Amino acid sequence: MRAVIMDAPGRIRVGEREDPKIIEPTDAVIRLTATCICGSDLWPYRGAEEADQLLMGHEYVGVVEEVGSEVRTVEPGDFVVGSFVISCGECEICRSGFPSRCVHAEFVHGGIGTQAERARIPFADGTLVATPGEPDEDLIPSLLAASDVLGTGWYAAVAAEAGPGKTVAVVGDGAVGLMGVLAAKQLGAERVIISSRHPARQALAREFGATDIIEERGDAAAERIRELTGGLGAHGTVEAVGTQEAMMQAIRSTRPGGNVGFVGVSHGVSIDGGELFFSQVQLLGGPAPVRRFLPELIRLIWDREIDPGKVFDLVLPLDEAAAGYRAMDERRATKVLLTV
């Protein structure tokens, strides 16, 4: 089958890989319908992580072709959405709502790779969720978004305790930050404030539910948010960048007793214990437990209550993956969908 392989940093090709097969009785093999390129795929692309024959891709929707003998909840022919982390669904950690830290957790990125025609998904029952039927073509981008970028923004908004009457701030206007806006709005937030200087992203943020857009960054943004909230700060803040400045902006934008949900993968971030202590802000971050949210996200998309697929601003066939990576690397695209 065809699959995207990163031979070395910056070197993307679509090559041949062996077709996946059922190995464990809990496996499913799916035929991909669509996949996409994640901001995190740019780390190895740019040489910030090792890249030697990497099997790329961790976001995916597709049709089940075959299942192992112990798979109960999906069957051949089902259209499915899966999480970017494999999870068993049965261990204590999965049952407590953190499948991304399942005792059997495995990142799809790296070892499995869904920028491909097919993929073997271990622990199919704990990882995949079937849609109510064959989706209309126009729903595919949104269902694909649920696999990571929407699920991650959603987790951040849940961790920020977005809800009715709340003011939620969002740090970062990339795809995940924009999904954080959508999630905060859906979860009932009264006011959603995002930092952005990018006109197209500002427009999309407004469409997703942002009520206030500020152009400040860092401490100036935190100060502006306190001004906008009677001096108190936001009830909750979504951090979707991963830098020191973004993390401190998030903590300092949030009122005492408030919550920061941080999903930007931390790069060189160090949090001063004394400042965190006296901020009295609650922190929860990490790889999003997308599988926890998938049933609800699929329902919202199926019922056309949300349209997260709008984050994709470039669609290419799998064979042109290299062009997609270039477009994201050069910031000509926010998020690239690959049709298979």
Add this chain to the structure above:
Amino acid sequence: MRAVIMDAPGRIRVGEREDPKIIEPTDAVIRLTATCICGSDLWPYRGAEEADQLLMGHEYVGVVEEVGSEVRTVEPGDFVVGSFVISCGECEICRSGFPSRCVHAEFVHGGIGTQAERARIPFADGTLVATPGEPDEDLIPSLLAASDVLGTGWYAAVAAEAGPGKTVAVVGDGAVGLMGVLAAKQLGAERVIISSRHPARQALAREFGATDIIEERGDAAAERIRELTGGLGAHGTVEAVGTQEAMMQAIRSTRPGGNVGFVGVSHGVSIDGGELFFSQVQLLGGPAPVRRFLPELIRLIWDREIDPGKVFDLVLPLDEAAAGYRAMDERRATKVLLTV
């Protein structure tokens, strides 16, 4: 009136101060029944903070002598317990459960001082809670503990989400850590594990509800706790020390999706963002919002369901405060109660 004054580091005297008076209509003046010496009082005593004519003491129980015209919930003659932070009880932050970060918050320590015969308590309605009547003498130590050390341990256990079926780890066997054990047990935790090498504190921890005592510290303690919990870690951890080692022990002792309540005032603590991200542990700390818990804590003490007063292992009259400071400084006492 007589009051404890720290003239300089290590120099404690009981001197004369002017009697406090009602200044604002929301004030109360109370006659202290008992007060105590806090571990945090040792910082200026040891020269780690400035000390120039400091008015000491922030934990207190006593009888209301006079109230301002706007005070509604306490009246002269009432026996009251108060928080170590003044809070209005009416601002958004107070109403959200974080009176320790009230927009009018003021630490009793420093400017007010309750190691004295009397004290003026601003925002009496938002800071004090009356007991159901005149307490029996033997309840006084426990009611006094509610003012800070119990309230702080309780907050940490709540932040650690202690509850039925949960395993809670406690880092620190000082008075606050021991109160964390008591709180976790009261909140329904199935298993409470504390790190302690001190026989008397181990015994008290068992009395307060510890089910497991481990002698390891730091990473070895975290590893031992994972061993005791099927490799997963505690559901929640109380951090009651404030050092780098203790904070990392707390984070590393906790399972993904679990909670750390940290109440040890951070000293030189720095948290690596990447480790916190991938730990997927939720952090909440800061000065305890004791006032939130006082009604419930008073009820538990009044009904003799808990006996937190056992943390006091030395009782002295106010006039002998200097001896009390020496005993705590030299670690001959865990916590000193001063009768007034």
